[in-house]
Amino acid sequence: MARPRTFDEERALDAAMRAFWVNGYEATSTQDLCDATGLGRSSIYNTFSSKHELFQRALARYIDSMTAGQVEILEDAGRSPMERLRALFARIVDSEFECREDGHSIGCLTVNTTVELAGRDPEAAELLARDLAARLAAISAVIRAGQSGGDISSTRDAGDLARFLNAVIGGMRISAQGGADRAALTAIAETALDSLTR
Amino acid sequence: MARPRTFDEERALDAAMRAFWVNGYEATSTQDLCDATGLGRSSIYNTFSSKHELFQRALARYIDSMTAGQVEILEDAGRSPMERLRALFARIVDSEFECREDGHSIGCLTVNTTVELAGRDPEAAELLARDLAARLAAISAVIRAGQSGGDISSTRDAGDLARFLNAVIGGMRISAQGGADRAALTAIAETALDSLTR
DNA sequence: TACGTTATGAACTGCTCAGTCCAAAACAAG
DNA sequence: CTTGTTTTGGACTGAGCAGTTCATAACGTA
Numbered sequence: 471m472a473r474p475r476t477f478d479e480e481r482a483l484d485a486a487m488r489a490f491w492v493n494g495y496e497a498t499s500t501q502d503l504c505d506a507t508g509l510g511r512s513s514i515y516n517t518f519s520s521k522h523e524l525f526q527r528a529l530a531r532y533i534d535s536m537t538a539g540q541v542e543i544l545e546d547a548g549r550s551p552m553e554r555l556r557a558l559f560a561r562i563v564d565s566e567f568e569c570r571e572d573g574h575s576i577g578c579l580t581v582n583t584t585v586e587l588a589g590r591d592p593e594a595a596e597l598l599a600r601d602l603a604a605r606l607a608a609i610s611a612v613i614r615a616g617q618s619g620g621d622i623s624s625t626r627d628a629g630d631l632a633r634f635l636n637a638v639i640g641g642m643r644i645s646a647q648g649g650a651d652r653a654a655l656t657a658i659a660e661t662a663l664d665s666l667t668r
Numbered sequence: 669m670a671r672p673r674t675f676d677e678e679r680a681l682d683a684a685m686r687a688f689w690v691n692g693y694e695a696t697s698t699q700d701l702c703d704a705t706g707l708g709r710s711s712i713y714n715t716f717s718s719k720h721e722l723f724q725r726a727l728a729r730y731i732d733s734m735t736a737g738q739v740e741i742l743e744d745a746g747r748s749p750m751e752r753l754r755a756l757f758a759r760i761v762d763s764e765f766e767c768r769e770d771g772h773s774i775g776c777l778t779v780n781t782t783v784e785l786a787g788r789d790p791e792a793a794e795l796l797a798r799d800l801a802a803r804l805a806a807i808s809a810v811i812r813a814g815q816s817g818g819d820i821s822s823t824r825d826a827g828d829l830a831r832f833l834n835a836v837i838g839g840m841r842i843s844a845q846g847g848a849d850r851a852a853l854t855a856i857a858e859t860a861l862d863s864l865t866r
Numbered sequence: 867t868a869c870g871t872t873a874t875g876a877a878c879t880g881c882t883c884a885g886t887c888c889a890a891a892a893c894a895a896g
Numbered sequence: 897c898t899t900g901t902t903t904t905g906g907a908c909t910g911a912g913c914a915g916t917t918c919a920t921a922a923c924g925t926a
Binding site: 672673711714 | 872
């Protein structure tokens with residue numbers, strides 16, 4: 471009944487997400503998005519309405535895929551709570567050496583967006599707040615399980631420990647963007663995890 | 669012998685620094701810088717050459733003042749190593765509630781710049797690398813002192829612990845920009861510091 | 867008071883930005 | 897093959913960008 475699209479919307483979204491991830495929202499022009507996706511301006515605006523809405527969809531897609539993978543690790547019933555946390559941190563270290571551009575880590579899109587946009591973009595802030603709540607809930611649950619089993623110290627509230635681990639993850643992302651190598655990130659992760667068992 | 673300036677260069681630099689701090693490099697226009705400093709375009713370009721050079725000077729000024737204050741705390745001979753680290757973290761929590769705009773934390777300019785520019789601005793990356801090295805050196809020295817005195821565990825290398833604490837500081841900054849309140853930041857700091865004494 | 871020098875404001879430059887428009891193209895359905 | 901609907905590419909728009917130019921103002925000095 472009408473002319474069909476010649477591109478895959480999700481592939482285009484992935485390409486746009488990567489562009490925003492590498493350079494940030496402000497420094498990515500609509501022309502950059504055309505180049506990255508291979509689409510013309512008309513197709514981009516016809517499909518995604520505006521740069522800002524495209525960014526929101528890209529951020530939402532990043533959050534869905536990233537948090538899904540991490541929650542999967544955290545809910546892996548085949549591993550003990552501490553093993554799950556260790557696996558989570560191992561994945562985060564790995565991701566910093568998989569997601570690179572020009573020899574530098576590009577960090578994490580949620581951290582980057584928190585820094586660049588959270589203070590002046592309500593829609594982005596909302597997506598980030600929801601993601602943060604989900605992450606903290608998943609980490610807290612694992613910590614509570616570890617506390618029940620005695621593997622994790624109960625001297626601190628599970629919620630506090632979850633916020634602590636989440637902050638360390640963010641700090642590892644910043645450290646990687648600042649040039650930290652794999653050994654440095656691994657040592658940070660081990661130090662954080664060791665502190666749970668004291 | 670010639671017409672004198674009607675403004676104070678350092679005050680102008682402070683105003684520009686604040687503008688970059690709140691909105692980032694890309695989202696701060698030269699017009700914003702004129703408004704923030706109260707200077708005309710001619711005065712800005714006559715004094716600072718370009719937006720990029722003004723940013724470099726603003727970042728350098730931020731680093732000098734911030735790192736100076738923190739190193740002062742870390743080298744305070746009147747306090748024990750652990751007390752110095754506690755004072756450092758207390759200052760960082762405080763700073764997140766002093767440096768705000770529209771009810772949000774504006775974080776730390778070095779962290780913000782690491783995220784926004786480190787991957788594509790060699791001059792900024794150089795300033796950040798130098799600052800990071802100085803921070804890690806100062807923290808490492810305190811940790812070594814604490815390890816000698818027995819207050820800080822020697823099971824981990826002082827350099828690793830310094831990178832860990834520095835990552836936690838970065839993570840606290842991100843957490844604050846993500847909306848964490850004072851109690852949450854304090855708990856993160858306490859958890860990190862407690863892990864040193866195990 | 868006249869001169870040399872620097873600072874300043876306002877107008878201006880060329881360019882890039884996000885977003886729009888429209889004619890042509892590509893299909894499905896009748 | 898025609899008709900109706902959507903996609904597509906390319907030209908276009910007005911606004912805002914970083915940076916320049918220049919006439920004039922404001923000073924120290926002689």
